[in-house]
Amino acid sequence: MKDELLEEFLRLSKSSIKAMEFKDKTVARVNKDMLIEARELLKENNKVYTLGVKNTEQIERSHIKKLTESKRYLWHTIDGMSDGGRAIDINIINPITGRNMTGSSSCSAVNVLYGINDIGIGTDGGGSVLAPALSLNLYSIMAKGLGLKGLSNRISTDGISFVPGIGVISHSLDLAEAAVVKMSGLMQDNNYEALKVAICTKENIKLPDGSDMREKLNLVYNRLIDFGVEIVEEEFPNFNSREEAINRTQELFKKYEILITYEGPVDLLGFGDSVFGGFGKLAAESQQSSGKYMAKIANMVNATAITIPSSDISSGIVVTAREGIREGIGAISLAKKLSNLYKLPDLYYRYFRDSYKRKESDIIFSVKGV
Structure with missing residues (x-):
């Protein structure tokens, strides 16, 4: 148990460092008290999950509160979004393809890819959760059909009126599902066999x-x-x-x-x-x-x-x-x-999600370099 807790605190600590490195790139704001809160939660659980939230007024704080009050989730970052909600983000490069990043929830997706956050909470108008997830080979659930939606109407770049849906991006479908269930208050399991x-x-x-x-x-x-x-x-x-x-x-x-x-x-x-x-x-x-x-x-x-x-x-x-x-x-x-x-x-996984395990081996801190 002690080794598990040490590994988890190492993961959370390195994710906090990475978040600071990504400040003003994909991260708009970092919760500097995240590790203090993590220490308290790890007294009760040997695993906790960090979350980032897209920087938009469309996401009700009550949804995030439902997650953090469960004592399994830590708010970690406020994530940037593409300029004007465009379907591509001209300021962020897709770390896998080297092309412009996809969707207005692009920053939340990148922060999940790099293991800064276990889940990213974003909004989707015309694919702004689903497409960034696909572009980075991540899981996502856009839950508008379950009642998780934004607060007001928007107009798409091609002139279609819509209310944004709220979605979750993650390396794990189980984690994405658990977050959607917690925010929506719905039951987790249901029979799919009768569906056409x-x-x-x-x-x-x-x-x-x-x-x-x-x-x-x-x-x-x-x-x-x-x-x-x-x-x-x-x-x-x-x-x-x-x-x-x-x-x-x-x-x-x-x-x-x-x-x-x-x-x-x-x-x-x-x-x-x-x-x-x-x-x-x-x-x-x-x-x-x-x-x-x-x-x-x-x-x-x-x-x-x-x-x-x-x-x-x-x-x-x-x-x-x-x-x-x-x-x-x-x-x-x-x-x-x-x-x-x-x-x-x-x-x-080694290069992105689990990158916290790698040593940087900077020459100034290297024992061999002394």
Whole structure:
């Protein structure tokens, strides 16, 4: 037990140092008392979780209070957000791809990637939680369909009115689920078996790398069939027009509770940003190669959506459920059956989440250098 507590305090201490290093980059403010609070919580638990919160008035403080009052979560950072809520963040580079970071919750996602926080709480208008998570091969749950939403209407860059959904980004789907359950006050488990599921047909959607989305969903299809889930193939929307995609998705939700897509690589071969896409044919074609599909409309159809990272760069599964408690919790339960379908490289975890274990070996502090 003593070794476990020492390891946990080491992890928290190094995450605090990293947060200070990222100050004014992805971190707007650091809770300097986090380690003092951690010491108290570790007297009762051998594991606690740090959280970052996107710097927006849309997130009610009561949601964060529900987490911190459980004595398992520590507020650690206030996270930055993209300028004007844009779908790409011109100030932050994706640490994996080297391209501009995705979505207005970009900073929360990067802080989770590096292990600064175990969970990031963000808002999603047109993919601002789901897409950053996909771009960094992280799990996320956007829980608007479960009632977790912002405080006021916004207008998207392409002129669509919406209320933001609130979501959680994490290296762990279980951690993301636990945070959503705690904030929403809902029961954790629900039966997904009676829910109707649809995926796209073959040659329906071509991904930016030229592959067929339906082919990419073969592993998902086979896994769910093994679990006794009935899956129907349907013609999915033309996602190049967000308005058309919203209308078609609403039609599909009249027949099915859950839609599953394979998305990505996100913002690697093109930028899915309406500001950028408005500058002529070349920019529009690039925007259509962003690899974002249900991720960019899930909030606008009041859905619950979950991202599951795949082993391909900046890519993964999106499980989207129509609005409703039964549907949303059922979708999370179904997503958990898929959560171990892919394996990310060990180096991904060593370089990012577990980087606190590395010694910097600066020459001035090196014994060998003395």
